[in-house]
Structure formats: structure tokens, C-alpha cells
Amino acid sequence: MAINPTWTPPKPDQKGWTIERHILEGQLAAKGATGELTALLQQITLCTKIIASRVNMAGLADVLGLTGETNVQGEEVQKLDDLANNILIRTLSRGGKVCAIGSEENDEPILVPDGYPSGKYVVMFDPLDGSSNIDVNVSIGTIFGIHERRSPAGGKASAKDLLQAGGRQVAAGYVIYGSSTMLVYTTGQGVHGFTLDPSVGEFFLSHIDIKIPDYGKIFSINEGNSVTWEQPVRSWTDWLKTPSDDQRRPYSARYVGSLVADFHRTLLKGGVFAYPADKKNTSGKLRLMYEAAPLALLVEQAGGTASTGTERILDIVPTELHQRVPLYIGSKSDVADALRFLNG
Numbered sequence: 001m002a003i004n005p006t007w008t009p010p011k012p013d014q015k016g017w018t019i020e021r022h023i024l025e026g027q028l029a030a031k032g033a034t035g036e037l038t039a040l041l042q043q044i045t046l047c048t049k050i051i052a053s054r055v056n057m058a059g060l061a062d063v064l065g066l067t068g069e070t071n072v073q074g075e076e077v078q079k080l081d082d083l084a085n086n087i088l089i090r091t092l093s094r095g096g097k098v099c100a101i102g103s104e105e106n107d108e109p110i111l112v113p114d115g116y117p118s119g120k121y122v123v124m125f126d127p128l129d130g131s132s133n134i135d136v137n138v139s140i141g142t143i144f145g146i147h148e149r150r151s152p153a154g155g156k157a158s159a160k161d162l163l164q165a166g167g168r169q170v171a172a173g174y175v176i177y178g179s180s181t182m183l184v185y186t187t188g189q190g191v192h193g194f195t196l197d198p199s200v201g202e203f204f205l206s207h208i209d210i211k212i213p214d215y216g217k218i219f220s221i222n223e224g225n226s227v228t229w230e231q232p233v234r235s236w237t238d239w240l241k242t243p244s245d246d247q248r249r250p251y252s253a254r255y256v257g258s259l260v261a262d263f264h265r266t267l268l269k270g271g272v273f274a275y276p277a278d279k280k281n282t283s284g285k286l287r288l289m290y291e292a293a294p295l296a297l298l299v300e301q302a303g304g305t306a307s308t309g310t311e312r313i314l315d316i317v318p319t320e321l322h323q324r325v326p327l328y329i330g331s332k333s334d335v336a337d338a339l340r341f342l343n344g
């Protein structure tokens, strides 16, 4: 048979790739990649599969309920939070790829235990975000962000390794434990979503190169706090609810109360999620390093925006591990509308 000289092999249909394959292909495409980030992402993936299995069994395994302790934010720690936190810390701190870990559940950063190699990366995570939804079977999630360390390799991590702007993250992602379990991540080469097939225990690529619509029809905010909002926030939400001639308004309201779930919907459908500063909480509620910054990297990679109202989230250089920030995140046009009201 004659060979057609113009034939080129078809681009592989990436749908159905395992997450391992996808991460590895990303490594091969990245200049100078050593495979260390690949290994770290695979460790995180493994942890989230274990967490997913525990979340699914929560009622049966009698792990629901409170431990009675409070975490550094003064919130009650639930057993499933502890479990998720321990799985991540034990795996990552002894996995040879990180030098330090910051977790929502731990007051202080966690360093690599003596005798284990101090790796090239710093990982920040919220092991189980949306914990007030655990007992009512509503979607919860894990959020993570990864930085390369700035201090010399091999030594003890220092504050400059931990307190880096979100714009320096080399990867970020989240897992949503919902009607199905999905992992969404970026290494700066687009945003990709994987769905867990529980029968084989593997994440398969289901959402290639996710792009957030330029604007949506949904706003997501805890309106129960509206009495404490500043006037510009109230004027903005009133405007979103007011019908307009072009039919873009009124917006629908959706608020799960799990950041991962509200963000995931916003990413796929467009619209805006906000947790503003208010008269009581002048920095808002959400945490910069393991909530706002990872989601900001994802949303920007998908073509959206993340802002405090006055500043790009990814530009903020943190001064402390558990720092809070106001957050406006989502479709470009929708966040721009919010900023127009806020900066009036």
C-alpha cells in the first residue's frame, strides 16, 4: 500500500486518559521538568482517592460528628477533617517532594520529619473545605496550591518558602466530593477535570481545557450577611437582582456554602462567587493561601478573574499562613461588574 506523505498520526483523544498519564504528558511537554512535581501531584491524587472513599463511607463508618476540639480558626473540627488532614500530612511530609506544608487545620507549618528528605516544593491545603456540610451529605472538597521552595534545596524550609504570592504557584487544584468525585487541576497549561471511576479507583479525564464563560447568570454569596455588608456590596447585589432590557439580569442565586462546590459550578457555568469583607470581618472569611490563591490560579487559567475588590488575588504577598481575604471570583465580565460597584 502506498504511504500518503501528508499523513500525520491523529492527535490522541485525550478523553479517558488517566490522571497519571495526563500529569506525565504535561511533564514531558514542560522544558526542564524533573518529574518531581509529577510525583508530588500523584501523591496528592492518591490522598484524595483515599479521602473520597472515606467521605463516601462516612455514615457507615461512623466517622461523622465532632471531635469536640477547635482548630486554629476557632471552628469545631470534625472527624472527617482530621482524617483528611492526617492522610495528606502523613503522605506528603514523608514523600520526599516537599519541604513544608501549610494546612487549614494546623496552626503552624509542618516541616518534614527528621530522617526524611526535604524536597523542592511547599504545599498548602484545605483538607476538607465546606466542613459544615459534612453532616448533611452536601458536596465538600479538598483545595491545594503548590509553590517551589526559594531557600536552598535539602535544608530546612524558611518563612520565605511559605509566604509566597499566589502568582508563583506552580500548580493548584481541588477535588470535589459530590454526586461524583472530580479532580480539577492546573500546572499553568490550562485547567483540566477528571472524574473518579470508583469501580476502578482511577480518575479519568472528562473535562479538557476548561474555559469559564465570559459572563454567567448566577451569583453566589451568603445574603444572610447582608446587614453587615458595606453599601457598595448591597448596591451590586441589588443590581444583579434587577431585571434589565438585555435580559442579562436578574441573576439567579445559588449558595451551597462549600467554597469548592460554589466555585466548581461557577467555573463550569460562569457567573460570580463572592465572600466580601464586611463590618465585622474586615478581611472577609476565606483564607488566602489554601482557598483564594489556588482557586485564583485556576480561574485565571480558565479565562476568569479573582480579586479582593481592590487587588488581584495572585499578586498578594502573604504575611501570615492563615491570612484572610475578601474574594470576588468568576467570569471576567461578572467580576468586572462587581469591581465597578466596589470602586465606584
Ligand code: FDP
Binding pocket: 128, 129, 130, 131, 132, 133, 222, 257, 258, 259, 260, 262, 285, 286, 287, 291
Ligand atoms: P466551612 O466554614 O463550612 O468550612 O472557608 C470555609 C467555608 O466553609 C467555605 O467552604 C464556604 O464557602 C464558607 O466557609 C461558608 O461560609 P458561611 O457559612 O459564612 O457562608
